[in-house]
Amino acid sequence: MEYFLQQLINGVTLGSIYGLIAIGYTMVYGIVGMINFAHGDVFMVGAFMALIVYLALVAIGITFVPLALLVVLIVAMALTALYGWTVERIAYRPLRGSFRLAPLISAIGMSIFLQNYVQLAQGARVKPLPPVVPGGHQFGAAEGFVVNISNVQILIVVTTVALMAIFTVIVAKTSLGRAQRACEQDRKMASLLGVDVDRTISLTFVMGAALASVAGLMYLLYYGVVDFYIGFVAGVKAFTAAVLGGIGSLPGAMLGGLLIGLIETFWSAYFSVEYKDVAAFSILAIVLIFLPSGLLGRPEVEKV
Amino acid sequence: MTEPMLTIRGVTAYYGAIAALKGVDIDVAKGEIVTLIGANGAGKSTLMMTIFGSPQARDGSIVYDGRDITRMPTHEIARLRIAQSPEGRRIFPRMTVLENLQMGAAVTQFAHFDEDLRRMFDLFPRLKERVSQRGGTLSGGEQQMLAIARALMSRPQFLLLDEPSLGLAPLIAKQIFAAIGELNRTEGLTVFLVEQNAYHALKLAHRGYVMVNGSITLSGAGRELLEREEVRAAYLEGGRH
Ligand SMILES: Nc1ncnc2c1ncn2[C@@H]1O[C@H](COP(=O)(O)OP(=O)(O)OP(=O)(O)O)[C@@H](O)[C@H]1O
Ligand SMILES: [Mg+2]
Numbered sequence: 001m002e003y004f005l006q007q008l009i010n011g012v013t014l015g016s017i018y019g020l021i022a023i024g025y026t027m028v029y030g031i032v033g034m035i036n037f038a039h040g041d042v043f044m045v046g047a048f049m050a051l052i053v054y055l056a057l058v059a060i061g062i063t064f065v066p067l068a069l070l071v072v073l074i075v076a077m078a079l080t081a082l083y084g085w086t087v088e089r090i091a092y093r094p095l096r097g098s099f100r101l102a103p104l105i106s107a108i109g110m111s112i113f114l115q116n117y118v119q120l121a122q123g124a125r126v127k128p129l130p131p132v133v134p135g136g137h138q139f140g141a142a143e144g145f146v147v148n149i150s151n152v153q154i155l156i157v158v159t160t161v162a163l164m165a166i167f168t169v170i171v172a173k174t175s176l177g178r179a180q181r182a183c184e185q186d187r188k189m190a191s192l193l194g195v196d197v198d199r200t201i202s203l204t205f206v207m208g209a210a211l212a213s214v215a216g217l218m219y220l221l222y223y224g225v226v227d228f229y230i231g232f233v234a235g236v237k238a239f240t241a242a243v244l245g246g247i248g249s250l251p252g253a254m255l256g257g258l259l260i261g262l263i264e265t266f267w268s269a270y271f272s273v274e275y276k277d278v279a280a281f282s283i284l285a286i287v288l289i290f291l292p293s294g295l296l297g298r299p300e301v302e303k304v
Numbered sequence: 305m306t307e308p309m310l311t312i313r314g315v316t317a318y319y320g321a322i323a324a325l326k327g328v329d330i331d332v333a334k335g336e337i338v339t340l341i342g343a344n345g346a347g348k349s350t351l352m353m354t355i356f357g358s359p360q361a362r363d364g365s366i367v368y369d370g371r372d373i374t375r376m377p378t379h380e381i382a383r384l385r386i387a388q389s390p391e392g393r394r395i396f397p398r399m400t401v402l403e404n405l406q407m408g409a410a411v412t413q414f415a416h417f418d419e420d421l422r423r424m425f426d427l428f429p430r431l432k433e434r435v436s437q438r439g440g441t442l443s444g445g446e447q448q449m450l451a452i453a454r455a456l457m458s459r460p461q462f463l464l465l466d467e468p469s470l471g472l473a474p475l476i477a478k479q480i481f482a483a484i485g486e487l488n489r490t491e492g493l494t495v496f497l498v499e500q501n502a503y504h505a506l507k508l509a510h511r512g513y514v515m516v517n518g519s520i521t522l523s524g525a526g527r528e529l530l531e532r533e534e535v536r537a538a539y540l541e542g543g544r545h
Contacts, residue, residue, distance in 0.1 A: 175410060182396055182407055189394040192356055193458070194382035194411040298398070 002145030007269040008262070013153045013222065015261020016160035020215035021238030022245070022253035023167065024084075024208025030184045030248040031204045032096075037107035038087055039212060040235015041114035046080040046213025047226040048118060051129055053079075065132060069217075076217055077210040083114075084209025085202055093198065111231075118228040126227045129220055156218045163214060164254055167207070171250055180204055184248075237264075237280065244284050246297025255295060259283075306333040309462055309494045310355070314364035317347075317354045324350040326518040327364065332462075337488050337495040339505040339526060341539050342515035348498040349391040351515070352466050356381050356388060368462070383411050387460035389468060391498075393451040397440025401431055404439050404450055408457030416459070424453040427483055444471040452480065456487075463487075465497040469504065477501065481508050502539040506530045514539075 021043050028036045053072045062068050091110045095102045136150035171177035179200045182190040191197050219234070220226055237260055245256025260280050267279040287295065310332040317325040324347045332338045342348050354361050355368075357378045366374045373381050387408070396404050405424065409417050425432040428449040434442060442450060448471055455463060465484070469477035481504050487493040499505030506512050509526035514535060522529065529535050 175406075178399070178403060178407060179410070181399060181403075185396045185398055186394050188358060188378075189390065189396065190407075191358065191378040192382055192388055192390060192394075193407050193454075194379050195407075196377075196379045 002140060002147050003269070005140075005147045007265050009147065009149055009153060011262035011265035012258065013156050013261070014265055015258035016156050017215050017218050017222070017257075018234070018238045018241045018260050019254045019257025020160055020163065020211045020218070021234060022241040022257045023164070023250065024212050025239050025242040026245070026247055026250060026253040027171075027180075027204050027208050029242070031180055031201055032092070032103075034092070034100075034103045035107065035239065036087075036092075036205070036208070037104065037235070038091070038110035038114060039208065040233075040238065041111045041118075041231035042080060042084055042087065042209045043212040043216050043219075043234055043238075044226070044228065044231030045083050045114060045118065046076055046209070046216030047220045047230060048122060048127075048216070049076040049079045049213060050217035050220050051127060051226060054129065054132070069132070073214065073217060076213045080213030080216070081206040081210045084205040084212075087114075087209075088202055088205040093201075111235075115228050115231065122228065124228065126225045128225050131224060133221055152221050156222060159214065159218065163211060167211070168250060170207075176200075176203065237277075240280060240284050244287055244294055246294030249294070249296045249298065252294055252296035259295075306335065308332070308367070309334045309336070309369060310496065311367040312351075312355070312364070313367075315351075315354060315361045315366060316363045317350055317359050317361055319350075319359065324359075324518055325354060325361075328515075328518070328520055330513060330520065332494060332496050334461075334494055335488070335492050336511065337484070337497070337509045337526075339502075339509035339512040340496070340498045340515055341500075341502045341505065341512065341535075342498075343538070346515045347518040348515055349466050350518075352388060352390065352464050352496075352498060355386075355464065382458075385458070385460050386462045386464070387455035387458045388464040389451040389455040389466065390464075391466040393444075393447045395439035395442065395447045395450055395454075397438065399439055400436050401439060401442070401450060402435050404454050405431075405457050408454035411458045417457075420457055420459065424456060427456075428453055445473065445476055448472055449476075449480075460493070462494045462496070465495065467498055467500060469499065469501045477504065481505075484508065502535070503530070506535075 021039065024039045025036065028034070028039070050072050053075045054068060057068045057071060062071070087110055091106045092103050095106055133152045133155060136148055139147045171180060179190065179195045182195055183197050183200050187197050219230065238257065241256035241260040242253045244259060245252025245254070263280050263283055264276045268276045308331060310330070312328055312330040315325055315328045316323060328351060340348050340351070353359065355366060357373065357376055361374050365372060368384065368386060396407065399407070405421060409420060430446055431449055431453060434446060439447065439450065448468065452465065452468055468480055472480065484495055485508055488495055497505060506526040506529050512524065512526045512529045513520050514522035514529070522532065522535065
């Protein structure tokens with residue numbers, strides 16, 4: 001029982017990180033209909049940004065952790081968002097309206113570029129971060145079992161839930177969110193109503209990148225190390241999460257992220273660590289056989 | 305002489321290598337209702353979209369309210385108090401009726417949203433009943449009402465309507481034409497509309513144009529065109545309607 005609870009906590013933490021990244025895949029897919037394969041690497045850039053900003057803050061003597069984390073969060077979000085914007089601007093926008101595979105190829109190129117760029121600029125070796133948020137809580141000592149929740153885990157889950165709530169409200173209730181959904185559903189009509197489609201698409205990349213950078217910061221705090229390659233694996237997992245939840249669906253990305261995190265953790269805990277990725281992908285395959293549009297994806301029923 | 309609202313001169317437009325508009329001249333004065341009729345594939349909808357820069361005119365010029373908009377991006381044109389209910393209605397299928405109307409009001413910064421919403425519900429009570437239903441599940445006629453209401457939500461001074469009566473029961477179509485006439489008389493709304501329902505449209509209009517194969521072949525006062533033999537033969541089934 002205690003083992004189960006412990007794994008549940010670990011799985012939810014991991015799932016939060018996947019979910020934050022998955023939102024970027026799903027929003028971009030929704031609005032431009034392409035998989036932004038460079039998104040995982042934008043997450044990686046975000047993790048590096050967080051590390052660099054944190055070290056810089058320490059260097060200038062800001063060591064009060066809550067303040068430092070808040071500054072890191074904001075600065076890393078802003079800088080990574082700039083990367084997201086730039087990627088869209090140079091790799092995708094010029095290809096809008098060309099054949100369908102073109103932006104996909106460009107995305108893969110962008111992904112390789114970002115990896116190599118970070119490898120060159122930061123070195124290929126793993127970069128460590130000393131524990132920033134120490135401590136945790138123990139439960140159940142009285143009942144005779146012990147479950148640990150670290151403060152980092154609490155921070156990750158709380159931040160994720162808050163950001164997801166904020167983004168859900170943005171997409172559902174604000175003018176920007178409506179413009180995004182309008183571009184998703186009928187780009188030409190949106191422009192007839194005064195929506196600047198290019199700008200709206202740019203902002204979508206910016207939002208996705210900002211969330212990915214938060215995921216990067218969380219990853220850094222949780223694992224304490226980053227390298228230029230983390231974007232690939234995490235990107236594939238988050239992409240899987242987005243597809244599992246139903247690509248294009250915001251709640252789907254969150255649910256998918258959570259599920260992939262849980263599956264991976266429980267599989268490692270009860271079966272074998274080596275096959276945890278196989279487990280995640282197998283479940284994806286099985287779900288897609290029965291629900292081709294994912295768990296919360298939309299089946300086509302409207303008349304248009 | 306009345307002030308011009310829209311002046312189109314020698315406009316051509318292409319889909320790839322195919323010319324859809326072959327040198328079109330059209331004038332719409334402020335406060336006028338002008339109707340464009342023509343056979344299927346004549347280029348009417350293309351002209352409506354070309355006014356909005358999508359596709360852009362290759363030659364010629366489009367001047368709207370004293371401003372050359374020939375090369376302006378679509379979304380900037382849409383912010384000049386000109387609105388369109390386009391061919392095929394193009395309701396956002398996964399947005400509610402209310403959200404569709406909010407999309408229409410976006411260019412006004414929602415300055416008089418509640419008031420305008422009430423006006424639309426007075427004009428189309430059906431939309432009020434359906435306010436939180438998703439656009440894609442509305443009936444064809446309800447979608448048509450929503451498309452027109454969405455265009456009006458931007459408080460346009462110039463309204464483009466591409467086949468507003470399409471798919472509507474005759475009674476509702478009549479109501480819509482009456483509403484357009486009313487807005488024109490009371491608020492001075494200038495209207496440029498494309499119609500298959502040539503009889504009603506020409507009766508409503510001050511002036512009309514006939515388009516054949518990407519060019520304007522006839523123009524004149526609405527009722528005058530109705531009397532023309534070639535118009536009656538081609539667009540009014542020999543006078544019956
Ligand atoms: N997106 C497009 N790509 C290629 N050709 C097009 C496109 N849209 C329209 N056309 C062609 O341009 C011509 C004019 O089309 P348009 O839609 O303007 O006609 P219309 O007068 O509105 O006809 P209808 O009364 O049937 O609506 C047609 O021959 C049509 O096939
Ligand atoms: Mg047409």
